[in-house]
Amino acid sequence: MTNTTITEGQPAPSFCLPNQTGETVCLKDFYGKWLVLYFYPRDNTAGCTREAKDFSALKDDFAAENAVILGVSKDSIKSHQNFIQKQELTIKLLSDEDTSVHQQYGVWRMKKNYGKEYMGAVRSTFLIDPEGIVVKVWDNVRTAGHAGEVLGVVKEKKVR
Template identity: 50%
Template structure:
């Protein structure tokens, strides 16, 4: 499934770091960056998280919440956040229900081996809960800045 700009973002409710439960309904009224990433503590995912963290105050000024989502456990997320000083929420979708709803749980291939995994994707949701922008197959370098510019423009 691919997301369509201007349509309602798929509803979700996930456990997140700091003992939070994050839902689309609970975020209404704020812009939300959902960045989907494959795995805590891998090079690309670490760089992406650090880039979003570096711009955290700018996103906050733009009234935009950052939420990282992966199928990793909350325990893994807590270690990842602590190791890199991340102060935004990481949500855990171990059942892959939300990942599938957003179309980011896909078949991947490496060295001829096919497997299911998260396609690095970012979704910007406006304050009304609508999909405002989608970045598929994200290349990490410069990505957080591009997302911030889009959030500011909303």
């Protein structure tokens, strides 16, 4: 169980994962664009739904900044399809069932809940610039206002 820590200024770890339609999506597909890569614990849970809906609501604002949003969880493609349909999401979701990409990004960690310890996804977001460099990391994210904050940072980083 590798627990690498991704830091700002380093190249984003390469990945290829299936999206909700089964199409393979790779990091390299987004060179030339800003990429918001966010990891979340589970489809159709309260916090994850709020985060996905907030990112979906701002999708056009991100697109106007040449930014793409990808959500990643260990849920199956079928689960993602149901989540997108039920919540009317407009963003793409990637399925990392074996958690290999979670581990590459250091977000598959020991968690505690009600006194129990278990491995799980720590809600985290990575902003990757058009050259594939991680320029901002949000760890252990609180969902309220997060999508708007990420959009603000995209706008700020683009100006530089």
